Amino acid sequence: MYSVNVPVPGRVRELAADLYPSLLSFDAVREDHSCLLKRLGDADNVHGLQQRAHRALEGAPAVEAQITGIEYFADPPLGDAPVVYLAVESPGLEAIHADLVDAFGAVPGLEAADYVPHVTLARGGDLEAARQLADREVEPVQWTVNELEFFDGSYRLPVSRVSLPA
Numbered sequence: 001m002y003s004v005n006v007p008v009p010g011r012v013r014e015l016a017a018d019l020y021p022s023l024l025s026f027d028a029v030r031e032d033h034s035c036l037l038k039r040l041g042d043a044d045n046v047h048g049l050q051q052r053a054h055r056a057l058e059g060a061p062a063v064e065a066q067i068t069g070i071e072y073f074a075d076p077p078l079g080d081a082p083v084v085y086l087a088v089e090s091p092g093l094e095a096i097h098a099d100l101v102d103a104f105g106a107v108p109g110l111e112a113a114d115y116v117p118h119v120t121l122a123r124g125g126d127l128e129a130a131r132q133l134a135d136r137e138v139e140p141v142q143w144t145v146n147e148l149e150f151f152d153g154s155y156r157l158p159v160s161r162v163s164l165p166a
Contacts, residue, residue: 001042001153004053004100006035006093008119009143012067012086016121019070022133027080027124032156035065035088035119037148038100039107046159050150054162056103057148062164063092067087067141071118077109080124084133090115093145 015035023029043049066089073083097115106112148159 002040002046002049002159003151003153004040004057005128005149005151005158006037006088006117006145007147007149007158008033008035009141011141011143012119015063015067015086015138015141016119019121019133019138022136023084023122025125025129026084026122029122030120032149033119033121034149035093035117037093037097038104038111040104042069046152052103053100054159054160054166055149056100057096057162057164057166059164060096060099060148060164060166061092062144062146063090063096065093065117065143065145067138069138070133070136071119072134073116074127074130076123077114082125082127082130084121084125084130085118086121086138086150088119090117090145093117096148104148 015032040049068089069086071087075081076083101112103118146164150160152159
């Protein structure tokens with residue numbers, strides 16, 4: 001599956017690393033961190049999909065984003081529950097997501113009105129452990145999103161980047 005992702009700054013990765021010992025009780029702990037902006041799907045013509053994504057992003061500005069705390073999805077629409085994540089507040093990212101939904105359509109239950117910008121930390125395991133993590137306070141992390149990644153989920157690698165403003 002291909003997607004458009006938001007790379008996160010080192011301060012967000014450091015925060016995730018600091019939380020790592022508290023995540024070990026979960027079934028899967030994420031070691032690479034980014035914020036999924038829009039799922040694009042699979043493609044027979046990767047270059048065409050990439051060009052279409054780049055066209056949809058034309059005119060997109062650099063935007064501000066902020067980690068505001070730890071939250072969790074108790075019953076996510078896909079995969080094991082719970083999902084513990086760093087909450088990302090960014091009206092600008094939500095606007096770019098809406099533009100990409102206009103161009104590619106929405107994945108029901110995950111995108112458009114259901115889209116929640118976040119950085120996944122861990123999933124699967126005890127709901128009470130997720131609740132306890134969500135009660136922890138974290139220092140907010142603010143940054144300017146000045147690039148996005150076209151991401152190949154099969155290989156878990158960025159294929160290209162788009163600078164913002166695009």
